[in-house]
Amino acid sequence: MTDKTGTRRHAEIAGAGIGGLTTAAALAQRGWSVTVHERAPNLRTFGAGIYIWSNGLRVLKAIGAYDQAVVGAHVGPQFHTRDHDNTTMEEIPINGQGDARLITILREQLINSLVDTCRRSGVEILTNSEAVGATPEGELLLADGTRRKADLVVGADGINSKLRDSLDLMMYRKHLGYGAIRMLIGRDDADVPAEDRDRYIEYFTGTRRILYTPASATDLYVALCCAADDAAALKVPADRALWTQSFPHLAHLVSRFGDAGRWDAFEVVKLKKWSKGRTAILGDAAHAMPPYLGQGGGCALMNGLGLAAAVADAPDIEQALAAWEERERPITEHTQDTAERLGDMNFWPDELRSEVMKITGKSRELGAERMKTARYQPTATEPLA
Numbered sequence: 001m002t003d004k005t006g007t008r009r010h011a012e013i014a015g016a017g018i019g020g021l022t023t024a025a026a027l028a029q030r031g032w033s034v035t036v037h038e039r040a041p042n043l044r045t046f047g048a049g050i051y052i053w054s055n056g057l058r059v060l061k062a063i064g065a066y067d068q069a070v071v072g073a074h075v076g077p078q079f080h081t082r083d084h085d086n087t088t089m090e091e092i093p094i095n096g097q098g099d100a101r102l103i104t105i106l107r108e109q110l111i112n113s114l115v116d117t118c119r120r121s122g123v124e125i126l127t128n129s130e131a132v133g134a135t136p137e138g139e140l141l142l143a144d145g146t147r148r149k150a151d152l153v154v155g156a157d158g159i160n161s162k163l164r165d166s167l168d169l170m171m172y173r174k175h176l177g178y179g180a181i182r183m184l185i186g187r188d189d190a191d192v193p194a195e196d197r198d199r200y201i202e203y204f205t206g207t208r209r210i211l212y213t214p215a216s217a218t219d220l221y222v223a224l225c226c227a228a229d230d231a232a233a234l235k236v237p238a239d240r241a242l243w244t245q246s247f248p249h250l251a252h253l254v255s256r257f258g259d260a261g262r263w264d265a266f267e268v269v270k271l272k273k274w275s276k277g278r279t280a281i282l283g284d285a286a287h288a289m290p291p292y293l294g295q296g297g298g299c300a301l302m303n304g305l306g307l308a309a310a311v312a313d314a315p316d317i318e319q320a321l322a323a324w325e326e327r328e329r330p331i332t333e334h335t336q337d338t339a340e341r342l343g344d345m346n347f348w349p350d351e352l353r354s355e356v357m358k359i360t361g362k363s364r365e366l367g368a369e370r371m372k373t374a375r376y377q378p379t380a381t382e383p384l385a
């Protein structure tokens with residue numbers, strides 16, 4: 001794509017995470033020249049799994065990353081939530097005829113598939129390159145003092161986004177008082193009964209949760225969730241005696257926890273606007289959410305592709321960014337708000353949560369609300385075969 005003077009249009013992007021890489025690939029595929037700046041010395045991510053629903057899979061397909069991303073993925077038959085007695089409160093069918101699709105993979109595999117797609121599409125990726133701000137006129141400011149001019153600047157630099165803050169775009173950032181330790185371990189048949197092995201299962205006890213997620217034939221992704229002031233539970237390495245006491249039915253699994261793990265607090269970020277002038281903000285920088293729907297990355301994928309489609313041939317970038325926000329923000333905010341509400345029950349007494357979830361789990365209306373993002377057809381995508 002060229003501008004009025006016939007020059008090829010150029011984008012500068014801060015952050016080589018899910019949002020930045022998706023935007024970069026989609027812009028390059030529309031004829032733009034694109035440079036991505038990643039602060040870290042390499043493009044590796046930490047050891048954890050990730051849920052990708054139909055909406056995210058459609059985006060991966062549209063940018064040509066799908067085939068690599070899904071190699072060896074785990075495709076579970078249901079998602080279960082279990083109460084303190086290990087009784088099923090809800091069973092969400094997935095991957096059947098007419099159901100939403102869901103796969104789980106390693107985060108590293110998702111990032112690698114996006115990096116390779118970017119490289120095939122001609123994107124330049126610079127590591128050890130830290131962005132510190134941007135201007136509405138379309139300049140990316142780097143830590144080494146360089147100012148890089150572009151038709152479009154994108155801040156996909158995560159929840160602590162420097163680009164967002166340099167443009168004074170924050171409406172609010174809310175700490176939800178809860179978070180998770182994520183880790184990867186090998187799968188072991190003795191962890192759960194045979195009928196549960198391939199399921200995705202979230203176990204609740206008191207204010208703690210354990211999320212059991214097969215992420216390949218050999219990898220198990222485990223998330224240990226607890227209140228942000230539950231000092232004993234959020235310690236890394238995880239305290240095996242404490243987690244066994246809360247989840248005696250998972251004693252074998254807990255005994256296998258390794259020493260590695262990463263704690264992240266859950267937060268919500270909402271912006272006054274998703275752009276200022278020629279600079280757009282997306283991903284966790286613009287719309288972070290708690291992970292109860294497994295859709296933070298899904299929204300980064302959708303909004304990255306949606307942004308590229310909006311500006312691709314647009315005569316006026318500012319107007320295109322306003323139209324992009326108008327189109328994409330409602331489904332993103334629906335996802336954020338639904339996810340935030342799902343966290344309310346973390347602090348309910350066990351018996352109450354169990355009774356309520358057994359009832360709400362049967363509500364078609366609530367189920368449809370929860371699955372709305374998964375079933376959504378993102379901009380510039382085709383239905384999955």
Ligand SMILES: Cc1cc2nc3c(=O)[nH]c(=O)nc-3n(C[C@H](O)[C@H](O)[C@H](O)COP(=O)(O)OP(=O)(O)OC[C@H]3O[C@@H](n4cnc5c(N)ncnc54)[C@H](O)[C@@H]3O)c2cc1C
Nearest residue numbers: 015017018019039051131157158283284291294296297298
């Ligand atoms: C516990 C937990 C579980 C989750 N599970 C899921 C799930 O199953 N499915 C799902 O879809 N989502 C999930 N999410 C959400 C998902 O991880 C995020 O929404 C997603 O990673 C956001 O991508 P991003 O590209 O916006 O930001 P990030 O992944 O944070 O990437 C930002 C990138 O920018 C780089 N960077 C930062 N600052 C700078 C700078 N100044 N200059 C240059 N580079 C910079 C960083 O190094 C990083 O590479 C989960 C989140 C949590 C906390």
